[in-house]
Amino acid sequence: MRILCLLKPVPDVDQLRYDRERNILVREQARLLLNPEDATAAATALGLKRVAPETYIEAVSMAPRGAMPHLEDLVRRGIDRATLLSDPRHAGSDTWVTSRVLARYLSTQDYDCVFCGTHTLDGGTGQVPAQVAEVLGLPLMVGVSTLVELDPRARQAVVEVEGEAALMRFSLELPAVLGFQYNAEHKLPHIRYADLTRDVSERVAVLGNRELRMDEAELGLRGSLTQVRRIEADALEAKDPLRLRGDREGIDQVYHWLEQKGFLQP
Amino acid sequence: MKRMLVYIDEEAVDDSIKLLEVGRLLYGDQGFRSYALAAGGRIGEAGSRFDCVFRASHGPVPNYDSATLARCIETLHQTYGFDAIVVPGTHGGRMIAPRAAMRLRAGLVADVTGVGLNGDDVLMVRPAFSGRMLATIVCRGGGPVMMSVRPKVFTYLEPALKTAEFVEVDVRDARLPGVRLIERREQAEARDIRESKVLVAGGGGAIHDFHLLERLAKALSGMVAASRKAVDLDRAPRTIQVGQSGKIVRPRLYIAVGISGSAPHVAGIRNAEYVISVNQDRHAPICSLSDIAVEGDGRAFLEGLLERIEAPRTKIHGGRE
Numbered sequence: 021m022r023i024l025c026l027l028k029p030v031p032d033v034d035q036l037r038y039d040r041e042r043n044i045l046v047r048e049q050a051r052l053l054l055n056p057e058d059a060t061a062a063a064t065a066l067g068l069k070r071v072a073p074e075t076y077i078e079a080v081s082m083a084p085r086g087a088m089p090h091l092e093d094l095v096r097r098g099i100d101r102a103t104l105l106s107d108p109r110h111a112g113s114d115t116w117v118t119s120r121v122l123a124r125y126l127s128t129q130d131y132d133c134v135f136c137g138t139h140t141l142d143g144g145t146g147q148v149p150a151q152v153a154e155v156l157g158l159p160l161m162v163g164v165s166t167l168v169e170l171d172p173r174a175r176q177a178v179v180e181v182e183g184e185a186a187l188m189r190f191s192l193e194l195p196a197v198l199g200f201q202y203n204a205e206h207k208l209p210h211i212r213y214a215d216l217t218r219d220v221s222e223r224v225a226v227l228g229n230r231e232l233r234m235d236e237a238e239l240g241l242r243g244s245l246t247q248v249r250r251i252e253a254d255a256l257e258a259k260d261p262l263r264l265r266g267d268r269e270g271i272d273q274v275y276h277w278l279e280q281k282g283f284l285q286p
Numbered sequence: 287m288k289r290m291l292v293y294i295d296e297e298a299v300d301d302s303i304k305l306l307e308v309g310r311l312l313y314g315d316q317g318f319r320s321y322a323l324a325a326g327g328r329i330g331e332a333g334s335r336f337d338c339v340f341r342a343s344h345g346p347v348p349n350y351d352s353a354t355l356a357r358c359i360e361t362l363h364q365t366y367g368f369d370a371i372v373v374p375g376t377h378g379g380r381m382i383a384p385r386a387a388m389r390l391r392a393g394l395v396a397d398v399t400g401v402g403l404n405g406d407d408v409l410m411v412r413p414a415f416s417g418r419m420l421a422t423i424v425c426r427g428g429g430p431v432m433m434s435v436r437p438k439v440f441t442y443l444e445p446a447l448k449t450a451e452f453v454e455v456d457v458r459d460a461r462l463p464g465v466r467l468i469e470r471r472e473q474a475e476a477r478d479i480r481e482s483k484v485l486v487a488g489g490g491g492a493i494h495d496f497h498l499l500e501r502l503a504k505a506l507s508g509m510v511a512a513s514r515k516a517v518d519l520d521r522a523p524r525t526i527q528v529g530q531s532g533k534i535v536r537p538r539l540y541i542a543v544g545i546s547g548s549a550p551h552v553a554g555i556r557n558a559e560y561v562i563s564v565n566q567d568r569h570a571p572i573c574s575l576s577d578i579a580v581e582g583d584g585r586a587f588l589e590g591l592l593e594r595i596e597a598p599r600t601k602i603h604g605g606r607e
Contacts, residue, residue, distance in 0.1 A: 033416040033549045034571075115384070116393065139531060141550070142415055145396035150352065150384035159464030160352055160385070163377050178468070182524055183377055185297060189469035190350065196464070202531065204518035245393030245429070249409065250422040258574040259561075266564065266582020271590040274562065274578060281560065283484060283506050283539055284595065 021172045022076045023065045024129060025099070026122060026136035026152070027058040029087045033141050054090055056202050057137025063206040064167055065135050066098050076100050078129070082110060082121050088224065095220040096211045107228035112241035115143075119151030121239070124232050126156060131195055132172040138162045138199035146199070153197040161190055162199030170194075288318040288369040291362065292336070293383075295349050295376045296326025298437055302374045303335050305435055307442040311401050312370065312408060315446055321366065322450070325355060325457065333450045343454040349378025350465055356385035357460035363390055368430045370408065375436040383434045392429025399439055416530050417553020436534055438480050477509060478533075479526050484508025485537045485558075487528055489551075490515035491544020491566065491584055496522065498588035499543060505595045511535065513545045529554035543584040547572025564588075 035050035054062075062079065069075040079094045081087055082105040091102035105125055113121065126134065134153075139146040146162065153160035166180040168189065175194045180187060182201070192198075200206075229239065237243060264270035278284050290309040294302040302322075309318045322329070322336040327346035332339050340362060347354050359371065359382070371390075373383040375397060387394035399420075400411035407424050408431045414421045425431045479485060486503040488496055493516055503510045512522035514529055528535055530550035536557035543564045545551060552575060555561065563576040564587045573579040580587055 031415075033418060036415055036418055036549075114393070116388070116391075119384075119388065144414070144416065144530060145394075146380055147384040147387075147394060147396055150381050151388045154353070154356060154385040154388040157353075157462075159462075160381055161350070161465060162381055181377065183297075183473075184525065186473055187471045188350075188467060191466045191468050193464045202514075202518070245387075245391070245425060245427045246395060246423050247393075247426055248421050248423055251414065251419050252422075253419060259577060261563075261573055261576040261579035263568070264578060264580045266580050266587045266590070268590065270580055270582070271587060271594060274580065274591060275594045277578060278506070278595075281539070285507065 021068070021072065021074070021133075021170070022078070022131045023068070024126060024131045024134045025058070025062045025065055025077060025079045026134060026148070027062060027079050027081045027090075027094070028055045028137075028140050029053065029081065029083055029090045030055045030140050030142040052087065052090065054208075055137050055140045057139055057200055059137075059208050060203045060206045061135040061137050061198075061200040062094060062099065063208045064200060066209060067206065068170060069098065078103060080105065080122065080125060082106070082113075082118055085226070088226070091224055092220050093211065094208075095223045096215045096218055097209050100223065102224045104224070104226045105232065106226050107232075107239075109229050109236055109239045112244065113239065114244035114246045115145055115147040115151055116245045117239055117243045119148050119155060121232065121234065122148070123152050123155035124234055125227065126152065133170060133177060133194055134158070134197045136197070136199055138164075138201055149197050149199040156197075159192045159196040160199070161192055161196070164198050164200045165203065167198070288313045289321065289366055290318050290370045290372065291321045291323060291359070291366070291368045293355070293359070293371075293373040293379060294322050294324040294326065294329065294332055295374050295378050296324075296328040296346070297349060297378070298374055298376050299328050299330035299332070301437040303330060303332055304440060304442040305372045305374060306335060306445065307440040308372050308401055308433070308435065309370065310442070312403060318369075320448075321362075321368070323359065323362065325358060325455070333452075334447055335445050336450045337448055338453060339450045340453050340455045343456045344458055347457055347461075348467065349376070350381070350467060352378065352381035352385050353462040353464060354457060354460050355382045356389055357462075358455060358457045359386040360389040361460065362455065363430060370431045370433075373432070373434045375434040379434055383432060387429075387432050390429045390432070391427060392432045393425030393427060394432040394434070395423045395425070396434045398433040398435050401433075413530075413553055416549040417556065418549050438536075439534065473525065479509050479511050479528070480533055480535050482509040483537055484539045484541075485511045485528070485535060486541045486543070487511035487513065487545060488516050488522070488543050488584075489513035489545030490519070491546075492516070493519055493521045493544075495543065495585050495588055498585065498592065501592055502541070502588055502595075505592065506539070508537070508539070513551050542572055542576075543588065545572055546570040547575060
């Protein structure tokens with residue numbers, strides 16, 4: 021069985037700082053981390069490989085070159101191969117372009133299933149899994165909370181989705197695209213000590229547009245169908261809170277505040 | 287006259303209909319003809335809200351059949367030439383909209399929280415970087431403007447009354463096999479935290495205190511909510527998770543106990559009128575969003591406040607005995 025995992029390194033949003041004077045988002049100091057839902061997808065794939073060692077997993081990421089250490093780490097954690105789609109011409113790509121680049125690479129590969137996270141922390145549109153599925157003409161399910169079964173012989177995946185009103189179980193014809201929901205139980209395994217410095221260069225590759233051969237007019241900002249006109253810090257004003265201690269006096273004050281605002285029933 | 291299509295998700299019919307507000311904000315009440323795609327069969331009040339309602343002619347097409355519905359939207363667009371296509375940000379809508387946008391070669395903006403016009407350009411505002419930033423986005427290219435909108439972000443208070451023309455759409459040629467629903471277990475009917483005026487939320491610092499949160503929520507006629515951490519630790523169901531990956535809420539009062547206030551969480555509560563936070567750490571990010579920031583132990587606070595709130599009633603009760 022061959023699984024392709026789509027992964028994105030994202031800046032840790034809690035470390036982003038907004039520079040009000042220059043009106044820009046300072047991303048430099050923010051460390052990159054593997055998007056948590058993508059990590060759930062990769063960890064789920066590795067879980068299958070533990071049960072069925074012949075499972076072949078390839079990680080695919082469209083990102084700047086700086087993402088390479090993340091992909092190398094994934095190989096050290098047990099993923100068979102990692103491919104970074106990286107080209108300066110990709111800069112500024114929206115989901116339309118990104119999905120087409122990813123799908124372009126996927127269309128050259130054999131696979132039974134595509135795993136990815138449903139959302140990313142940074143852009144968070146959740147559009148890429150569906151758009152990749154559409155370009156490739158594949159069945160799709162996002163928000164997957166549990167992978168019940170993946171049977172390449174029967175060409176079928178069974179998944180569960182915790183919906184608003186119901187828990188639903190779907191079957192999908194393979195190959196399919198599955199978008200996972202974050203699941204704290206599916207964590208990537210630690211890198212074994214002996215593997216920390218293992219040379220994995222034979223198992224990673226970088227492909228640029230020279231290899232993918234897409235029309236340059238369809239890439240990056242130029243090829244995007246959406247354009248960011250303005251980006252600004254949300255006008256949410258920091259409040260100057262009334263600071264209280266959690267002692268009797270503080271609790272009293274909260275009680276009176278609630279009473280005064282009408283939150284306590286008479 | 288502009289034309290706007292709204293996808294009606296059969297599991298969120300009312301919320302889907304309310305997306306008409308997007309058309310009203312952009313084009314004015316009289317400025318557009320409204321179309322509803324109600325392929326899932328349930329139409330609610332759509333018949334008296336839209337100018338035209340499309341239904342599937344040979345049995346409903348469910349919201350999880352995103353490939354078929356994307357083709358259906360494409361076919362309708364070829365006939366009607368919509369200026370805007372608006373899809374609710376439901377589980378199904380989030381699969382259908384991107385697929386349809388891909389087929390229509392249209393730019394798509396997700397989780398739109400505001401719209402406006404700049405000349406002929408439709409401006410769409412959405413949160414980015416887990417709600418830290420607001421991005422104003424325009425679509426380019428020749429396709430329609432497409433957006434997905436989270437439920438209950440726009441309110442549509444005074445609907446214009448209409449008598450819809452019903453049009454049957456034959457989707458048999460567009461049908462793709464691939465996804466089948468094999469089992470559905472209804473979750474216990476629960477009130478939606480987005481409907482509650484008061485929310486008492488617990489996070490990583492309150493995972494052993496949810497029974498106290500329940501009591502406080504009850505005393506304030508509100509509901510319990512949770513941060514992602516509490517959900518991940520199995521202390522609360524995902525349906526009550528607040529934040530970017532959970533629900534966007536707008537209560538009058540939000541009490542956050544043991545929640546530090548990561549950016550994704552804060553994104554979910556920015557529309558709360560009042561926030562009271564209880565935290566050990568006086569520098570927790572949620573404090574700068576709070577009207578009252580209580581520094582201290584969550585459990586002690588909850589017990590103390592409950593004692594204070596419940597005390598008078600206990601006395602009356604005792605007096606009757």
